[in-house]
Amino acid sequence: MNYLTRRLITFPIVMLGVSILVFVAIRLIPGDSITAMLGTEAGLLTPEQKQALAAYFGIDQSWLTQYWRWISGLVRGDFGVSVTYGKPVLEVILGRFPLTLELAVLAMIIAIAVGLPAGVFAATRSEKRSDLVVRVLAMIGQSTPSFVVGLVVIYILSAGFGILPSMGEFVPLTVDPVANLTQMILPAAVLGLAFTASVTRISRSAMLDVLGDDYVRTARAKGAPARDVIWRHALPNALIPVVTLSGVECGYLLGGAVLVEQIFALPGLGRMTLDAILQRDYALVQGSVLFVALNFMIVNLLVDLVYVALDPRIRLGGRS
Template sequence: MLRLAVSRILSAVPVLLVASIVAFTLLRLAPGDPALMSAGLEAPPEVLAQIRADMRLDEPIWLQYLAWLGDLVRGDLGTSYTDKAAVTAVIAERLPATIQLAVVALLFIIVIGVPLGVLSALRANRLTDQLIRVGSLAGISVPNLVVALFLVLIFGWWFPGILPYQGFVPLTEDVVASLQRTWLPAIALAAPQIGLVARLTRSSMLEVLGHDYVAAARAMGVRERVIVWKDTLRNALLPVVTVLGVQTGFLLGGSVVVETVFGIPGLGRLLVESFNIRDYPVTIGVMMFVAAAFVAINIVVDLLYGVINPRIRFGYGAGKE
């Protein structure tokens, strides 16, 4: 397991390096002048030149990147152009809202998607299976934006007062109010992923249920509940865990629309706001944080493979992939 962890961590370094080069270059090539937006349209040329020099925007892109990379290695993401605060502090301020939203959405995906997939597999080609498959397909096909707007319409116009649909309350201030304001955006964020997990769990379960050892266990009189939940589901979880890992990264970095619709001050909204005002340090800082979180989650998923299926752990310990 240690060898697997070290291997995955080492392989993540070039991935993050390439991601940083691409993100930094594309951001610098995007239209817009941070100095002009900071000083105003009426600023004289000498003032703009001084601001560009302070922001190091007058240097070649490769020099700007090397300077930024050197600061990053020391744990410094830079300083925001707008409020002059450290980027790490700006991200830390917005991070709790995004994490809370992502965790609740992930719980919805697991608690709803996996049991629906299992039920669909156990009732294959029956009415229950058909209903779950149609519902899953509908969930996958509907974008987060449509689900979010529909929830706002329901709870903000048709049935107001049941659940709040705007704003965010930290858990440290009021646990109940915080969770109440998290349900709707979490549902909007999780809805398409629930359908994907349900369909993947169904196909994986059907494949495992067709193996000989399942038929042998049934012939030996092992209870169906034990076969399904202890043996079959555990072997069927590998592809599901992979998708859940990818979805977790998406939940952290892809909640821009949901956070905007529900007025949640999270990382997704921060990314859009900082890009609109060309606050390069904040934008690249958020992008790299999300990339690092995505890579870390995938490493955890690889390690979970060894927990779910010991053959992977033992095979890697013996020098086999």
């Protein structure tokens, strides 16, 4: 049984564990979905009407029965119906996911485009003043929460420059790419700040290790230009830990977009999930978390497969 087959077998096991955790966690929050959905109007309903609504959404039954009905529906591709939107959960998720995916991809592009050259730059100037500056900036970026950075950026733009980031109606990329990127570039930079710092530190550390290897010293001894030694010989091997970090961070970016989407008023999957939690929309919360978990696992599987392209010495079939 090869590595890919073993990983695919673990998918349903992990998803089962995630489904149990999110199912129990959302129900441990005080309150119920009917009251949260109707707000003050819930007090106008008679007990019979509340019971009818609870029966309609299936929350009048035991947790075990609710879980069995939900998990049975998942097997058939039925994620349930959202209390908030009155639509199938999967339809609501797929309508919001493209924005969150675009935000995460842009954040990754910015992080790699900035962090990788910065890490290489710092490694080639190890222990010099420029290296120290890069390391300090990376530590600050990694230690500062994204929502703090977002609020500070908005305050500086509004108070210092008299402008505000565009928070109007979201424009999809397929409708107007320029308007879309105008809306998305600042939130993506805020979301990707910590990832940029992590890429900088990991790429610097990996480059320092690789630059001391025999094949790099041999390339230098043969008179290869310094640029070729760094970018053609050293960097490809130093990319492996960066790829590993990118796979893990991609999942975190999808989940971490909640606060950034809330700050910049972006109607993405993260903001929708937060609203669903506040509304006690059990089916939508459960479906969203499972959807993000599945994407996280797929990305990590793809990262493992990329290892082979970066380092032919790795054979996934022989890994434990």
